[in-house]
Amino acid sequence: MRYQSTRGGVSGISFKDAVLMGLADDGGLLLPETIPTLSEGDIEALGRLAYPELAFQIISLYAGDVPSADLKSLIDRSYATFTHPDVTPLAHQDGIYILELFHGPTLAFKDVALQFLGNLFEYLLAERDQKMNILGATSGDTGSAAIAGVRGKQNINIFxxxxxGKVSPIQELQMTTVTDANVFNLAVEGTFDDAQAIVKEIFGDVAFKNQYALGAVNSINWARVLAQVVYYFYAFGRVQRLTGCREVSFSVPTGNFGDIFAGYIARRMGLPIHQLILATxxxxxxxxxxxxxxxSLGEVVATLSPSMDIQIASNFERYLFYLHGEDGNAVIQAMADFRQQGRLEFTVTQQERVREDFAALSVSNEQTLDTIRSFHEQTGYVLDPHTAVGVRAARELSGGECPVVCLATAHPAKFGDAVRQAISKDPKRPASLEGIEDRPKRSEIIPAEVNAVRDFLVKNAC
Structure with missing residues (x-):
């Protein structure tokens, strides 16, 4: 399997090189040159596997340059850190299947990919006798999951x-209470989009990127998306065995387009997905x-689901690549237009294709609270506000033709204020959060300026 950039300037590179490159050197995002397709029999067989073995089978299709024994070891170690034996268990509540993606070290779906990516980075750096400085931006969950994936690891510093002030208190504490010497938390005086723009600009300076061995943990790194493809196959297999269904719909709360893009890849691989419901x-x-x-760009609004408080979706360019017929020049022009005008135009044919690929719903704060409240009253199950957005969209847009799986992206204890508003009590805290407010903290407040972040990185790079 070889990899190419959405902008056409990078092609023919290996999986290992794609992982370490992160953002392509031409400024685009990396994708496999071909997407493997699986038969109905293959998919049914995969659906019977335990999660680590399923992950090995799916990731192996894209990581042919990693020896099988090494890849299996990396995957097994990554999912041994999860507190549930099924890794991503399903809960059936009020006619909806909830795929619980929050049983990892930081109680969010990002752990599913970042536990694997942290181990993969350490393996590749040791193999090549190299160091890496990871630079990433987070709207809340990616940061703590990335830190948990690489804290204390050799040859890696993470920034x-x-x-x-725009992430939940628990999200902030999960990052800033990690005081390992290789971890640096920077609180940017701006929005997530400001932080993400800084990261992309720094990565776009290829000479600087190479000089300081920058690595990416945001979902701009293909390995992140790949690891998330796995749980679509896992959920489908479990639901099919329970119901005998031929197709499954998925409702995905998303702001950065990465989680639902993983579902799009799973569908292109042959997974019989009836609807991909995009919930914002x-x-x-x-x-x-x-x-x-x-x-088109709008102002970022602070909501009860802060991990989706995003107006520029980092993974959108990957979908644009396919929407434009895998034409790198068309993607370059589209991204230039977006930078200049703050909007993109699409033909009628393209819009029809988009609506074939996705359904979508925007959910307000009031609707989010109402969904948490009503779902708890009906089932006793507590949703976090992001998952509630997905459940609301599933209820309104799924036609009932087939089962619907809603991705539960975070544990409700990470967003206690929102849950308390909805059901008048605090969600139960997992053991990992007990006493977190009293732990030592370390972070730096920094202006939302490229040079400020670049200078900090230069002073602290490994």
């Missing part, structure tokens, strides 16, 4: 930017794109 909060650029062909 995580988060929007100061009031920062609804993606929902507007699907419904109306309107991909």
């Amino acid at each position: 995580i930017l988060h929007p100061h 909060n009031e920062n609804n650029i993606l929902a507007r794109f699907v419904r109306d062909g309107d991909y």
